[in-house]
Amino acid sequence: AQSVTQPDIHITVSEGASLELRCNYSYGATPYLFWYVQSPGQGLQLLLKYFSGDTLVQGIKGFEAEFKRSQSSFNLRKPSVHWSDAAEYFCAVGARGTGFQKLVFGTGTRLLVSP
Amino acid sequence: KAGVTQTPRYLIKTRGQQVTLSCSPISGHRSVSWYQQTPGQGLQFLFEYFSETQRNKGNFPGRFSGRQFSNSRSEMNVSTLELGDSALYLCASSPGQGGFTDTQYFGPGTRLTVL
Numbered sequence: 001a002q003s004v005t006q007p008d009i010h011i012t013v014s015e016g017a018s019l020e021l022r023c024n025y026s027y028g029a030t031p032y033l034f035w036y037v038q039s040p041g042q043g044l045q046l047l048l049k050y051f052s053g054d055t056l057v058q059g060i061k062g063f064e065a066e067f068k069r070s071q072s073s074f075n076l077r078k079p080s081v082h083w084s085d086a087a088e089y090f091c092a093v094g095a096r097g098t099g100f101q102k103l104v105f106g107t108g109t110r111l112l113v114s115p
Numbered sequence: 116k117a118g119v120t121q122t123p124r125y126l127i128k129t130r131g132q133q134v135t136l137s138c139s140p141i142s143g144h145r146s147v148s149w150y151q152q153t154p155g156q157g158l159q160f161l162f163e164y165f166s167e168t169q170r171n172k173g174n175f176p177g178r179f180s181g182r183q184f185s186n187s188r189s190e191m192n193v194s195t196l197e198l199g200d201s202a203l204y205l206c207a208s209s210p211g212q213g214g215f216t217d218t219q220y221f222g223p224g225t226r227l228t229v230l
Contacts, residue, residue, distance in 0.1 A: 032215055032216060036221075041223065042223055043205055043207075043222050044158075044221040045221065046218055046219070046220075049218070090158065092158075094214075095215075101171055101215055102163070102173060102215065103158075103160060103219075104160075105157055105159075108157065108158075
């Protein structure tokens with residue numbers, strides 16, 4: 001079955017420092033991969049997605065992610081974190097089965113930004 | 116354009132009752148998906164509608180149902196509420212025919228508390 005693992009529940013980063021959030025997926029075929037962000041009291045916002053092509057994907061708010069098939073990973077990065085980036089981040093994989101397709105989400109990583 | 120709106124934003128019910136949640140998609144969007152978010156289970160896909168037809172369904176009991184109207188607005192209903200139904204229910208709309216390849220735009224959610 002398709003699954004997503006985000007091994008870090010919480011991460012604290014100093015403002016201005018670089019960020020990397022880890023995501024590993026399990027999927028038999030070519031994966032469709034996504035990163036979403038959820039700010040407190042808000043719904044989810046799509047940061048970026050990977051379907052095919054260039055394995056380095058650029059997203060909104062200065063985020064990027066790199067698809068590494070050999071490692072089954074799709075880690076999210078940002079070179080310099082801002083206090084407004086404090087939120088929960090979800091990695092997801094698009095899953096298809098007989099008669100259905102859906103997003104399967106990881107458990108999320110909460111990012112805290114220290115001054 | 117206005118974003119996805121969900122009503123009500125907060126709801127308190129007691130066990131055994133039923134509840135109806137409403138979602139108005141972004142103007143022009145024809146596909147609506149519903150997700151349940153809980154601390155224990157994370158984000159889980161409930162179902163997806165396109166043109167008033169349920170296209171995809173997650174692994175939830177029959178107490179969870181939904182529908183979509185001709186104006187693309189959607190409702191979901193939970194009957195015989197259980198304590199474990201307490202969650203944030205998120206609605207997302209997408210401009211195409213749905214499925215995870217269609218970018219989803221999320222609403223802020225309805226926080227349901229079951230006492």
